[in-house]
Amino acid sequence: MQINEVKDLMSQFDGSSLREFSYATSEFNLSFSKNNGVPVAPLAPSAPVVAAELSQAVSETTPAVAATAAPSEAVSLAEGEVVTSPLVGVAYLKPAPDKSDFVSVGDSVKKGQTLLIIEAMKVMNEIPAPHDGIVTEVLVSAEAMVEYGEELVRIK
Known part of the structure; x- marks a missing residue:
């Protein structure tokens, strides 16, 4: 794929209502995102592993944050x-x-x-x-x- 083609794709993506776009071939992988740094949800099989790692990382690094997270979970059980x-x-x-x-x-x-x-x-x-x-x-x-x-x- 030529740089002009990539620039054209970027321009079309920017003008569209799409939030994410990916294109892959055996030679390269191209991805665009308008999610402003918000992480994309992982695929279902790896979700429990990511959630466990994230909760472990939060509890290890910031105990104050982990302590305040528990009450918000009770609120979400409306x-x-x-x-x-x-x-x-x-x-x-x-x-x-x-x-x-x-x-x-x-x-x-x-x-x-x-x-x-x-x-x-x-x-x-x-x-x-x-x-x-x-x-x-x-x-x-x-x-x-x-x-x-x-x-x-x-x-x-």
Whole structure:
């Protein structure tokens, strides 16, 4: 691949809504990312190993951080049914940048009400509430990349 081709790919990637792009051949491997230093989630088989290494590293190097992490885990065990992502894409918590969030913690929702939008292949997919209830937790951040089955919102 010539440098001009790489520059053209970079330009097209920069102008797209893609967050990551990888291209590999037997000769080279090319990857682009717009994730601002946020680590990409590892593949499922290595996830427990990475999580164990990370928790061990945190407890060894910063005991104060490890001690404060335990209460936050209790907070994330909020009551209610978890709404999971039906597809892979980018999660949007607002209908537009200048609008307020679809839902916030404590909001009452009706069955079918839009909780958030997931953009996949330039299509905006509304994620509806499966039943009436109260939002107890929003588990994703704005414009975060979500995977199939990832927890999005908890409704009680």
